[in-house]
Amino acid sequence: PEQVAFFIRQAAIEWCKRTSCWVEALAGQTVVDQELYTLTGPDNAAPFKLNWLKLVTDVGETKADCVDASVLSEAKATNDACLRAALVGSLVELTPAPASVADIEAEAVMVPTEDAATLPGMLRDHIRPIAKGALAEILAIKAADWYDPGLSAAHHSVFSMTAQAVAIQTSRARSKAKITGRRRHNRFL
Numbered sequence: 001p002e003q004v005a006f007f008i009r010q011a012a013i014e015w016c017k018r019t020s021c022w023v024e025a026l027a028g029q030t031v032v033d034q035e036l037y038t039l040t041g042p043d044n045a046a047p048f049k050l051n052w053l054k055l056v057t058d059v060g061e062t063k064a065d066c067v068d069a070s071v072l073s074e075a076k077a078t079n080d081a082c083l084r085a086a087l088v089g090s091l092v093e094l095t096p097a098p099a100s101v102a103d104i105e106a107e108a109v110m111v112p113t114e115d116a117a118t119l120p121g122m123l124r125d126h127i128r129p130i131a132k133g134a135l136a137e138i139l140a141i142k143a144a145d146w147y148d149p150g151l152s153a154a155h156h157s158v159f160s161m162t163a164q165a166v167a168i169q170t171s172r173a174r175s176k177a178k179i180t181g182r183r184r185h186n187r188f189l
Contacts, residue, residue: 003138004134004138007134007135007137007138008119008130008131008134009112009114009116009119010133010134010137011130011131011132011133011134011137011159012111012112012119012123012130013111013112013114014133014163015123015126015129015130015133015159015163016048016109016110016111016112016123017048017109017111018160018163018164018167019126019163019166019167019170020049020109020167020170020171020174021122021123021126021166021170022045022109022110022111022120022122022123023051023107023108023109023110023174024041024042024045024047024107024108024110025105025106025107026039026040026041026047026105026106026107026108027039027040027103027104027105027106028040028092028103028104028105028106029103029104031091034094034097034098034099034100034102035093035094035095035097036088036091036092036093036094037091037092037093037094037104038090038091038092039090039091039092039104039106039108041108041110042110042120044112044113044115044116044117044118044120045110045111045112045113045116045120046090046110046111046112046113047087047090047106047108047109047110047111048087048108048109048110048111049066049087049108049109050066050085050086050087050092050106050107050108051066051106051107051108051109051174052066052106052107053066053085053092053104053105053106053107054104054105054106055083055094055098055102055103055104056102056103056104056105057098057100057102058100059100062083063083064083064084064085064094065082065083065084065085066084066085066086067084067085067086068086069086069087069088069093071084071086072084072085072086072088072093072095075095076095079096080095080096081096083095083096085104085106087108092104092106126166129158129159129162129163129166130159132155132156132158132159132162133155133156133159135152135155136152136153136155136156136159137152139151139152139155140152140156
């Protein structure tokens with residue numbers, strides 16, 4: 001049972017990464033030198049990718065370019081003045097560091113944590129393809145009596161194709177939400 005739960009959790013993590021179907025608004029607070037921030041979000045969840053981030057100071061709000069860690073390192077090396085943000089583990093790193101203590105507001109694609117005891121309710125709509133992904137991995141265990149690479153490949157194919165379709169739907173819904181300003185709850189599907 002614990003091994004099955006492990007594979008289901010791994011499939012759910014991969015599903016969320018591929019589809020960006022779980023999005024949350026997050027708040028952050030300074031950790032060290034106004035450069036590192038923690039993000040406060042739901043239990044059993046971790047941010048995977050920043051969609052947008054803004055810095056809120058006494059002076060006003062500043063929107064940051066959300067980049068990956070390698071781009072952030074380049075910006076630091078060149079002393080680029082454009083505000084950039086990147087996820088570094090569970091922290092958000094900003095460069096250049098704000099001159100004063102600030103709060104941040106962000107929207108991020110979320111994934112279940114590796115040790116999550118339960119999956120979020122919003123994944124209920126996606127449980128069948130997630131189960132297919134888990135089953136594909138279970139059937140691919142060579143040392144097991146149930147090893148079946150052909151059936152594993154078939155389940156993996158269904159998982160991948162469905163994830164691709166949902167990713168397209170999520171992207172379209174996000175684009176439409178930007179135009180109309182409407183979203184359904186904390187997710188796009």
